[in-house]
Amino acid sequence: MSRATTGPLVLGIETSCDETGIGIVRGTTLLANVIASSMDEHARYGGVVPEIAARAHVEALTPALTAALAEAKVTLVELDAIAVTSGPGLSGALMVGIGAAKALSVALDKPLYAINHLVGHVGADALRDDGTDIELPTIALLVSGGHTSLLHVRDLISDVELLGETIDDAAGEAFDKVARLLGLPYPGGPQIDRVALGGDPKAIRFPRGLSQPKDMAKHRYDFSFSGLKTAVARWVEQKQDAGEQVPVADVAASFREAVTDVLLTKAIAACSDLGVPRLLLGGGVVANARVREVAVERCAAAGIELRIPPLSLCTDNGAMIAAIAARLIAAGHGPSSLSFGADSTLPVTIIQA
Amino acid sequence: MLLAIDTSAGTSVAVVDRDRGILSEVTESDTRRHAEVIGEAILFAIERSGIAVDMLSGVTAGMGPGPFTGLRVGIAAAQAFAFGASKPLLRVVSHDAVAWGHYAAGHVGPVLVVTDARRREIYFSAYSGVDSVGLPIRLQGPGLCRPADLCEQVDGYSRYERIDAAEVSAASAGLLAEGLFLHQRAFAAPEALYLRAPDVTVSAGPKRVS
Ligand SMILES: [Zn+2]
Numbered sequence: 001m002s003r004a005t006t007g008p009l010v011l012g013i014e015t016s017c018d019e020t021g022i023g024i025v026r027g028t029t030l031l032a033n034v035i036a037s038s039m040d041e042h043a044r045y046g047g048v049v050p051e052i053a054a055r056a057h058v059e060a061l062t063p064a065l066t067a068a069l070a071e072a073k074v075t076l077v078e079l080d081a082i083a084v085t086s087g088p089g090l091s092g093a094l095m096v097g098i099g100a101a102k103a104l105s106v107a108l109d110k111p112l113y114a115i116n117h118l119v120g121h122v123g124a125d126a127l128r129d130d131g132t133d134i135e136l137p138t139i140a141l142l143v144s145g146g147h148t149s150l151l152h153v154r155d156l157i158s159d160v161e162l163l164g165e166t167i168d169d170a171a172g173e174a175f176d177k178v179a180r181l182l183g184l185p186y187p188g189g190p191q192i193d194r195v196a197l198g199g200d201p202k203a204i205r206f207p208r209g210l211s212q213p214k215d216m217a218k219h220r221y222d223f224s225f226s227g228l229k230t231a232v233a234r235w236v237e238q239k240q241d242a243g244e245q246v247p248v249a250d251v252a253a254s255f256r257e258a259v260t261d262v263l264l265t266k267a268i269a270a271c272s273d274l275g276v277p278r279l280l281l282g283g284g285v286v287a288n289a290r291v292r293e294v295a296v297e298r299c300a301a302a303g304i305e306l307r308i309p310p311l312s313l314c315t316d317n318g319a320m321i322a323a324i325a326a327r328l329i330a331a332g333h334g335p336s337s338l339s340f341g342a343d344s345t346l347p348v349t350i351i352q353a
Numbered sequence: 354m355l356l357a358i359d360t361s362a363g364t365s366v367a368v369v370d371r372d373r374g375i376l377s378e379v380t381e382s383d384t385r386r387h388a389e390v391i392g393e394a395i396l397f398a399i400e401r402s403g404i405a406v407d408m409l410s411g412v413t414a415g416m417g418p419g420p421f422t423g424l425r426v427g428i429a430a431a432q433a434f435a436f437g438a439s440k441p442l443l444r445v446v447s448h449d450a451v452a453w454g455h456y457a458a459g460h461v462g463p464v465l466v467v468t469d470a471r472r473r474e475i476y477f478s479a480y481s482g483v484d485s486v487g488l489p490i491r492l493q494g495p496g497l498c499r500p501a502d503l504c505e506q507v508d509g510y511s512r513y514e515r516i517d518a519a520e521v522s523a524a525s526a527g528l529l530a531e532g533l534f535l536h537q538r539a540f541a542a543p544e545a546l547y548l549r550a551p552d553v554t555v556s557a558g559p560k561r562v563s
Contacts, residue, residue, distance in 0.1 A: 057429070098391075099387070099426035
């Protein structure tokens with residue numbers, strides 16, 4: 001039997017931030033991954049506006065459902081289950097997906113699974129088209145505009161531990177803020193990447209948050225990007241005050257280097273400390289060329305196997321949510337109760353709400 | 354036969370029939386638990402009505418006015434249910450449902466429907482009465498204002514009987530939709546009636562840090 005015909009057929013709904021994601025999987029096979037983003041509507045505000053994101057989800061959901069079913073070439077009655085992100089994320093945005101998922105579940109009389117968004121990012125790596133399965137345990141570094149988390153995943157559906165996370169801004173947010181500072185549009189990640197080309201990443205030594213020995217005791221795997229953002233701002237202001245030209249390429253390259261350095265240093269340290277020879281990257285910041293480059297270099301040097309799912313599965317999407325539910329079902333887990341709510345701070349230890 | 358959902362105030366879900374009236378109605382008055390209760394409310398409304406989903410002819414969504422977070426849980430649910438059951442979605446103005454219920458109970462004359470908009474504001478709609486087929490005639494609204502400004506906002510304020518509705522009945526929304534459908538009247542527009550722009554401020558640019 002080919003893999004495409006085995007495993008539960010699950011439709012996943014993801015609305016935790018500014019992307020309306022509908023994915024359909026059969027077991028570990030990706031059948032559809034439709035993403036509608038309200039990113040353009042947030043551009044003029046320089047960051048995701050929760051209320052705008054939530055409103056956009058209401059409008060995007062039904063067209064995305066239609067598109068996903070067409071892409072997967074399946075009908076609603078064929079589905080074995082519905083899955084939905086119940087947290088963490090923006091609560092107003094999460095509630096739209098939850099309301100829709102519950103109604104769909106009752107209308108179709110299909111079981112409903114409430115899934116943890118961050119664990120979903122790890123689940124994205126289970127959707128492989130080469131017939132291999134996700135290898136565990138793994139360290140997972142999840143970096144986006146909404147989160148910066150380091151996880152120790154021993155089992156995808158029963159044993160996930162949060163090693164550390166950002167104590168202030170998410171890394172993606174830092175990219176957006178520094179881009180603004182340099183007069184670049186939102187979203188900042190691709191813009192920083194673009195102008196950093198030709199810049200010298202060693203031109204300016206920006207601080208690496210929570211990397212000093214005194215911080216490492218308490219925050220070994222935590223991140224902080226607020227101080228970095230301020231350091232970049234101060235540096236740029238000093239240049240401007242002195243009437244000098246701001247070397248945008250060098251600032252962008254040096255800033256990006258600082259973020260990348262701290263992300264990968266902590267991720268690799270977790271692999272070494274815990275004796276886990278695998279690192280999985282997830283989240284939209286994976287789109288950043290330098291992050292990928294440094295990850296490849298340092299993992300190779302440390303003998304760590306690096307996994308980076310395709311970008312369409314790294315950014316927020318419904319398929320990764322469906323992937324976790326499919327695995328829960330395959331392992332015999334029952335559905336969630338119909339009464340779960342949105343939990344904006346759902347801990348990673350709660351894989352299914 | 355319609356499944357009707359309204360979350361413009363609390364959470365209300367009903368199954369109604371043009372001939373047999375209200376077959377079931379489930380109401381949760383808590384205005385902060387829409388996402389938690391919506392699934393069971395739909396499930397129980399269908400179970401208690403004794404009908405099967407495929408017997409429905411459509412799904413009604415109360416489009417507000419209502420405070421945004423809760424309102425759109427019901428709209429998203431109604432849309433998804435209609436999509437899942439392959440039934441048409443019939444949208445109504447939630448205040449029209451309140452007026453419909455008021456007149457259907459035998460009241461006559463001009464009525465002003467007022468609901469809580471939070472943040473020390475209210476939503477309002479003004480009705481002159483019903484037309485020849487018993488459907489409410491909305492003269493003004495839905496609008497949004499501060500409570501103290503209502504008498505200026507509504508033309509001829511003093512001639513209205515004011516109804517401050519703490520709940521919006523999905524059964525009324527559903528029966529109103531049956532009437533609108535029967536008499537080929539217009540349904541509400543696809544946009545949710547938040548009547549408020551999202552809270553955002555366009556920053557003037559990065560602030561100095563030094
Ligand atoms: Zn994410």
